[in-house]
Amino acid sequence: MRIALQSELRRTLLLMRRYPTETAAQIILAVVSFYALALGGRFMAGGTLLGTRMTDLIIGYVLWMLVLNTVGDMGFGIAEEAENGTLEQLFLSPLGPLRLFLMRAVITLGTSLVFIICVLIGILLLTGIRLRLELVQLIPFSLALLVALALGLLVASLAIVFKRVSQALSIIQFGFVFLLMIPFDTSGPLLAFVGHFVPLVPMFSLLRQMLHHPAGFAGGGLLLFWSMVNTLVWLLVGLITFQQATNAARHHGTIGHY
Template identity: 30%
Template sequence: MSYLTLVEALARKRYVILREYPVNTLTQLAVTYMFFAGIFFGGRAVAGAAITDSLPGIIVGFFVWTMAITAFAGAARSIMEDAQWGTLEQLYMSPYGFERVMAANAVVRLLESFAWGGAILAAMLATTGQSLTLDVLTVVPLVVLTVASALGIGFVFAGLALVYKRIDNIFGLLNFGLLFLIAAPTDQYPWLAVLPLSQGSTLLQRAMTDGVAIWNLPVLDLAILVATAVGYVAAGVVAFRFAERRARRDGLLGQY
């Protein structure tokens, strides 16, 4: 069996879940949009034309935030769902191996994050009447590298989900924490660029609002983005393996 078959099967599984629970799916999308709409219409009522100048940056920030939430929470929630449904141990018996299944699931969640992000972006642009530069050759690589750091954090919490099972309440807090990372002023404080999402958000702002192509971005900035993406994914995998060993040792895989 090819690895592509595994990705396809997990994508089909995710699609069925989203289709079978349409209220939950649409609510997730609506809440994100309503949050943005509240800022947009409220800001326009209070600040008037002043908010118009910052609208492109706000739109890009929400675009990144939507994808980061999907990728970050997806890894941990998939573990909790499989544990609840009693299918977690079956994944360990897969001929692919559990880690490859998790990697394939991360790919599916990344693709899902593109879908959610694209839907929210289209809604925001339609609502505000703004336009952004959407160069696929620039935006897609930057988004992948940006969201990769969120995936790394997701692996950490996937490991926690293996051990502690239910960690839903953490997500609400961390979702807003991601906003602070996305809005981090890396131009004023360069050291913030090593935080997850921060460097990628800054580069996407330049690419989508100023129309800067990826090959015109500073090499050092791109190197930092790649390093943070690889670093956080690697750290997340290490943390997940540590939690997995503990779950195996304590016999927690079959418990919920």
């Protein structure tokens, strides 16, 4: 397991080092896209996006980038393995598909985290916004990482069964923009309850509360509880769905198909 993890990490780092301009271009594109989004919001609102509105936009954008990278890397990665004819070899590895793809997902999350930090620094420098960052904020962000891992497993399940899922991936990735922007917590008790089970929404609300109020964690115990429930639910859904998808692909003999 340790050797496989080291090999996968080395492969990822070699790809990043071999194509440094690609990584730099992605960071620049993400920062410029946010700036264009902020300018568009300023135009639509008829004024400057300052204070809590800009902070909420930054938090939502960072979480969306997390989903975008994790879901995209796992989904397109499996589709590429299937196209190259190497997916069946991965299923025959001693580690098994679940542990192998979990290991890949963890490494993907690590590289995505570095990417997101670079994007966040670029956004803060470009906009001049100052965020009050504290160690306690790592709790909801860590939970968000686990949910992103679960979403990656769900997308990997689709890719294992259907192979060509590029259009579905685009819908999933950009659909989260709207999910994170829906005001679940201020739209009535029913929608607020539904929001507790929407991926990343409780973490988004908890991070907003922590950034807007210095004592946000002390008053956010209920949000923390729902964030943990949200994480547990989606982890179980991701693991069960992935196992069912691999069993179905093996049963129908379609692992090596494309």
